[in-house]
Amino acid sequence: MKTAKLINRKVEIINVEKPEFEGSGAIIKVLGCGLCGSDLVKIKHATIETEKNIVLGHEVVGVIQEINPSNKTFKTGDIVALGHHYPCMECEYCKNGSTSMCRTFKKSNIFPSGFSEYIKVDDNHLKYTVYKMSDELENDEKAFLEPLSCCIRAIRRAGFKYNENNKKFSALVIGLGSIGLLMLKGLRAFNVQAFGFDINAERMKIALDDGFSFDENKKYDVVFLTAGNSKAIDSALKSVIDGGKIIVFSSVDDDIKGFSNNEIYYRELSIISSYSPHPADLKLSSELLNRKKVVVSNLSTHYSLDNLAHAVDDSFNNRIFKAYIEI
Ligand SMILES: [Zn+2]
Numbered sequence: 001m002k003t004a005k006l007i008n009r010k011v012e013i014i015n016v017e018k019p020e021f022e023g024s025g026a027i028i029k030v031l032g033c034g035l036c037g038s039d040l041v042k043i044k045h046a047t048i049e050t051e052k053n054i055v056l057g058h059e060v061v062g063v064i065q066e067i068n069p070s071n072k073t074f075k076t077g078d079i080v081a082l083g084h085h086y087p088c089m090e091c092e093y094c095k096n097g098s099t100s101m102c103r104t105f106k107k108s109n110i111f112p113s114g115f116s117e118y119i120k121v122d123d124n125h126l127k128y129t130v131y132k133m134s135d136e137l138e139n140d141e142k143a144f145l146e147p148l149s150c151c152i153r154a155i156r157r158a159g160f161k162y163n164e165n166n167k168k169f170s171a172l173v174i175g176l177g178s179i180g181l182l183m184l185k186g187l188r189a190f191n192v193q194a195f196g197f198d199i200n201a202e203r204m205k206i207a208l209d210d211g212f213s214f215d216e217n218k219k220y221d222v223v224f225l226t227a228g229n230s231k232a233i234d235s236a237l238k239s240v241i242d243g244g245k246i247i248v249f250s251s252v253d254d255d256i257k258g259f260s261n262n263e264i265y266y267r268e269l270s271i272i273s274s275y276s277p278h279p280a281d282l283k284l285s286s287e288l289l290n291r292k293k294v295v296v297s298n299l300s301t302h303y304s305l306d307n308l309a310h311a312v313d314d315s316f317n318n319r320i321f322k323a324y325i326e327i
């Protein structure tokens with residue numbers, strides 16, 4: 001079967017053995033996989049030494065091809081989307097709710113990678129990270145399960161609870177790539193007043209057309225940083241209310257210039273980060289997508305697996321909003 005691999009720092013499609021079903025977990029025939037900003041970061045920073053361990057693609061939608069018939073939740077033929085890492089739910093990190101710091105979480109993954117014709121998942125994936133997706137969604141919409149769940153975790157870490165009256169709170173998302181727009185849509189589903197800003201006019205327009213706005217003179221209760229650019233830190237500090245929260249949600253290339261100690265101290269700001277989803281966030285993400293509380297139609301540009309390198313190139317050069325690889 002075909003799978004994507006980084007070879008000499010280039011994305012290549014190679015042939016490997018199809019993973020075999022060994023009685024536990026499941027074999028999933030991949031229908032498609034979204035290209036995540038974190039895949040681009042991995043490609044950009046890969047070295048010849050590290051590239052063999054890089055797993056490209058994790059925003060998977062697929063159909064269960066082989067599974068133990070005793071599984072009570074899933075059966076052959078189910079269309080599912082999934083998260084690639086699962087927590088143990090028993091260690092101190094998991095007990096504290098920091099499931100993405102769990103060492104099992106960090107080690108676990110799908111095999112061989114989301115950009116493959118077939119993947120193998122473990123029983124714990126089936127238990128914690130795999131969800132059935134509605135037939136009423138297009139496959140590229142189903143593939144938003146994992147990225148939306150990451151946003152939901154960030155929204156929850158900002159202190160918002162789903163189905164609570166959050167209307168009096170305002171949030172600004174700085175950086176309106178696909179994940180920034182998804183954050184806005186998630187905030188709207190949580191009933192938070194959601195505003196967005198991007199220096200790129202095209203991206204700004206997508207958010208405006210979706211009903212979001214930006215008010216330069218307003219101070220926001222929470223600012224989400226999804227821009228992947230350290231300059232956005234200054235904008236966050238300018239836009240947040242005294243006593244407010246800044247949610248760090250992306251890596252930056254130039255990590256030298258941090259937050260100002262005194263500004264954080266005298267303004268009593270909370271700087272909180274959010275990394276990857278908790279199983280509960282994947283669950284809520286599946287519900288919001290399946291019930292169309294968050295609509296992600298027409299956001300993705302489709303490519304074939306053979307054209308993955310092209311999708312990567314278009315994404316690096318901001319020619320497209322979000323790439324979805326049909327497999
Ligand atoms: Zn992702």
Ligand SMILES: [Zn+2]
Pocket residue numbers: 087088089090091092093094099102103104105
């Ligand atoms: Zn754990």
